Amino acid sequence: MVKLLMIFISASLINNFVLTYFLGICPFIGVSNKTENALNMGFATTFVMTLTAAVTWPIYHYILVKFNVPYLEYVSFIIVIASLVQFVEMYVKKSSPSLYKALGIFLPLITTNCAILGLALFMVLRDYGFLESIVFGFATGVGFTLALVMMSGIREELEFADVPKVFQGASITFLVAGLMALAFMGFAGLIRG
Amino acid sequence: MVIETIIVSAVSMGGIAAALAVFLIFADSKLKVKTDPMVDKLTDMLPGTNCGGCGVPGCSAFAEALIKGEMSPGGCVAGGEDVVNEIAALLGVDAGSKSRMLAVVLCKGGSAEAVQKATYRGEVNCTAADISGGGKGCVYGCLGLGECVDACDFGAMGMDDNGLPVVFYDKCVGCGACAKACPRDIIEMHPEEHKLFVYCKNKDKGPKAKKVCTVACIACSLCAKDCEVEGAIAMQSNIAVIEYGPDPLGGDAIKRCPTKCILFDVEKDVTKERFEAAQKGAVLKTG
Known part of the structure; x- marks a missing residue:
């Protein structure tokens, strides 16, 4: 139980995928202009991440390792992620057309979100068990959502700020992202080892 | 051994893919969204x-x-x-006819006409060049780096030998992407009926404008006096501005323009074919 909690805190705060590993920067910059969209994007990604962890773990341990073909992990993880994203896309299209429109191209782009492939690969690398993997996947998603929502909150305020002309748009966003990453370094001392 | 590896890889990957495919087919039939077939038909x-x-x-x-x-x-x-x-x-509705819109590049100060005050060696796009001021002495004129040409999805623009963008009359659909792309707002969208244009955006006073470009508008107001429709052309912040009214404007206004920056009915002279032929000619000449 303690280990699961440790994994959760580690993946969501200390080793936040977006702000410490700089994975998944594309949606982090792309869908963070409105808090509502950021939250929904975060939920969709969290859902895909949790499912990815749950599906890729058995595939890796019961198929790839069993048949002695662990080098197929990249290919098989990618198709798992791609089909899960397809599934999420269908679901969102059905349940909330307005959200589907708001997320736009970024919804299918979850497929190429490197944070998700990174999650599956880290999971294998760190030898997590099944339950640990699912917690890890979920925690990574929570961390991703957290980063996105915080960023969108700042960006909504930035709309009203007097930003010098040369810093407007992407530049100020990158600066903010860098400062946030610096702030997240502060979590590094939270857990020993 | 090699064959075995290949078979195992193929079978395991195939199996995973097949399982996922079945899952998706199932999900698709469950979650199918009924869209208006009319929307699809119209989109096509x-x-x-x-x-x-x-x-x-x-x-x-x-x-x-x-x-x-x-x-x-x-x-x-x-x-x-x-x-x-x-x-x-x-x-079964009225087409809502609308006259054809065309993009017009309102600057004629290419490398032959405009004075170069510096060599611009930065990022090759107009937005970046605009921030630093670009290479030309005129800070209102075309930067000549072709951001508008890149923005055009219809192959309706090109850069001529003089470093100015040209719009191909036969290809332009009037979407306005180039006008949005231009950081200096030199490109404007006009209905086809507009034939008379002032091809200059320089807001400096006459002598200063003349110093940086030979085809600058110096706000001498001769065109306003010559124009057959009274009051159609007015001087605003040191440039002649044409107010397009219901009366069609003829070519009288261009007669006495000392710098030839106001022109009549030249837009349809450039077609893609002619432009490409001219480009080829130029290549042959220089080669």
């Missing part, structure tokens, strides 16, 4: 370039707006007359 009829010239994002959004009656078929600028009439016939 539209050009599909998603240029945004109609004012809504993308062709399918335009199709939805058409069905709701928010837009008239004539709103599609990229489709041309045939598409508009077809759609109007299908929906």
Whole structure:
């Protein structure tokens, strides 16, 4: 139980995928202009991440390792992620057309979100068990959502700020992202080892 | 051993893929969204370039707006007359005729006319060059780095030998992407009926403008006096500005212009074919 909690805190705060590993920067910059969209994007990604962890773990341990073909992990993880994203896309299209429109191209782009492939690969690398993997996947998603929502909150305020002309748009966003990453370094001392 | 590896890889990957495919097929049938078949049909009829010239994002959004009656078929600028009439016939509504819009590049100060005050060696796009001021002495004129040409989805623009963008009269659909791309707002969208244009945006006083470019508007107001429609041309912040009214403007205004920056009916001189032929000629000459 303690280990699961440790994994959760580690993946969501200390080793936040977006702000410490700089994975998944594309949606982090792309869908963070409105808090509502950021939250929904975060939920969709969290859902895909949790499912990815749950599906890729058995595939890796019961198929790839069993048949002695662990080098197929990249290919098989990618198709798992791609089909899960397809599934999420269908679901969102059905349940909330307005959200589907708001997320736009970024919804299918979850497929190429490197944070998700990174999650599956880290999971294998760190030898997590099944339950640990699912917690890890979920925690990574929570961390991703957290980063996105915080960023969108700042960006909504930035709309009203007097930003010098040369810093407007992407530049100020990158600066903010860098400062946030610096702030997240502060979590590094939270857990020993 | 090698064969075995290949077989194992192929079978395991195939198995995973097949299982996922079955899952997706199942999910698809469960989660199918019924869309209005009319929207799909209209989207197919539209050009599909998603240029945004109609004012809504993308062709399918335009199709939805058409069905709701928010837009008239004539709103599609990229489709041309045939598409508009077809759609109007299908929906049984008035086409909402709209005269053809064209992009006009309102600067004639190419490398031969404009004075170079520096060599610009930065990022090769106009937005970046505009921040530093670019290489030309005139800070209102065309930067000549072709951001508008890149923005054009229809192959309707090119850069000529003089470093100025030209719009091909036969290809331009009037979507306005180039006008949005230009950081100096030199490109304007005008209906085809407009023939008289002041090809200068320099807001400096006459002598200063003349110093940086030979075809600058010096606000001498001769065109305003010569124009057959009184009051159609007025001087505003040191440039002649044409107010297009219901009366068509003729070519009288250009007669006495000392710098030849006001021109009449030159836009349709450039077609893609002619432009390319001229480019080839130039290559032969220099080569």
